[in-house]
Amino acid sequence: MNHDKMINIGRKRGFLWPSFEIYSGVAGFTDYGPLGAMLKNNVMQKWREIYIVNEGFYEIESPAVTPEEVLIASGHVGNFTDPMVQCLECKDVFRLDHIVEEKTNLSVDGYTNEELDSLVLERNVKCPNCESRLSEAWNFNLMFRTNIGPKGNKPGYMRPETAQGIFIMFKRLSRFFKNKLPFGVVQLGKAYRNEISPRQGVIRLREFTQAEAEIFVHPKDKTHPKFKEIANEVFVLYSAKSQSDGEEAITLTGQEALDNNIVANEILIYEIYLAKKFLNEIGIPDNVLRIRQHLPNEMAHYANDSWDVELKTDKYGWVEIIGIADRGDYDLSAHSKHSNEELSVYTEYDEPKIIKKMVVKPDMKEFGKKFRKDSVKIAEALKSVDGLKVKEELESSGVYEIAIDSHNFKIESGDLSFEELDEEVKGEKIIPHVIEPSFGIDRIIYGLLLHSFSSVTVKEDGKDKIKDYFKFTSDVSPIKVAVFPLVKKSRLPEIAIDIKDSLRLDGFTVEYDSSGTIGKRYARSDEIGIPLAVTVDFETLDDNCVTVRNRDSEKQGRVKIEELKSYIEGFFSN
């Protein structure tokens, strides 16, 4: 299996290491070794290039420690907590709500633990395994809880996603963007989930890195200005319908996906395109990717429509690496409600709208006669009712009743008149919808390592020689150039060290290696995916040229030392 070999070499050469290893490790955490950290930075740099430079989004950074109110509003405190229960005999642990629902056929959504416990007693719910008594319910929350401040009375959590930080800043962000939709904000950072059983290495971590973009759009305008450019791009889409019908994923263009209502809107398709582009550019090819729509029952508590980019792995099957969701106005509405802050954008219409309005004009003379002290109150109340409705009712039944402070007042047609007015409305307050592409960087690194890993067998002198190496693209490769002296004598090492130093000053990451034979050093530099190797040999002493060797083709060429920089730059810009 490629996975095992890749993990092995990744460990040997300093990409991924188990965390806290000298204390025997903790499941659900991973260390990035020197090359792993460089690789991850390069991948994140590439991500920033696409989303910040190309798309014009802006990056923010918010704290990982998050006060409880935020996560109550977002629904994480409620939805992230599962009531658990343990059998007193066989010690097996269960989701209490699941076994109660099974036994009673009640829907117990939103029940407190106490209510669930009393249901257990009333309905005689027992351990599904051994029919023994169950413990009391306790909560297992997938979030890491902590206390903020010395008194320890302000509960907080490590954020379970980076997205909330952006929503919280919405008011200021909206001002920053001059209150103009659409705008996009990104955050790259750590998120935390206290997984019950994190067992799939880097695929299921308790602390992981997300790169998320929140794109705030007008709810009625989910078109994208650049959609035209990608309308003919081809996607392999695995829609919810195909999945439930037991059909295969289908290949179609962006335009077809839109026309056939498979993807809800242009922005979603555009974001799917961008995600794919990002993956392709860092070296994950289309043939190991699939774009799958969430089934209605697996949709997150906030999502309207949701697509995952999934990665094919030999060990774990299809793994979600990117989620692209239309979150609607769920988050902003929720935070608005809980914080009592208005989280909306005033959008001006292109042209003011003229709204025809029926205005009720009370005849205060008649009112006075009829309603006395209440006249003013009634006239005031009439201002906020729909004039058209009053008119219709008067015409049909001859009387319009209005209730004020639980008194009913009867108004007849002689008591008022109507006037039709054209009102000019210049705009409205709207709560933006959010389209969210959310990247699991660690899973993407895993996919990148897995699918960059190449094992090539070549026949040499009748023997099979295996070349195992990471075939990184130039962009993400941690080390760009290796520099070797052919042998350790005749000033070759000195010249090679000079070249190494000057290439480093030119901005390349360079490894210098002089130990063992040249072949061994080529093999070692191949293994960690260094695209180019420069060798100083005896001819260099005469002609001032070095040998430049290509990792993939193993072809060699001679380049003058003073032209080395531009040669390498040329190589990497292709």
Place this chain on the structure above:
RNA sequence: GCGGCUGUAGUAUAGUCUGGUUAGUACUUGGGCCUUCCAAGCCUACAGCCUGGGUUCAAAUCCCAGCAGCCGCACCA
């Protein structure tokens, strides 16, 4: 979190059942010799019994607990 299996240098392993010399081997890595382009050879060095407790004159070996890995169950918005 539950159950089963497993844990010896960086890697792969011998030794564990049946307790008893200085824990052996190969590769890797560092240094040296040699070496004129794809993991050659020779010399040399570093490095290991998952952690903690117990039994015993004596524990890598037997027992208990913990931790980690793999597999199954449960969980995974």
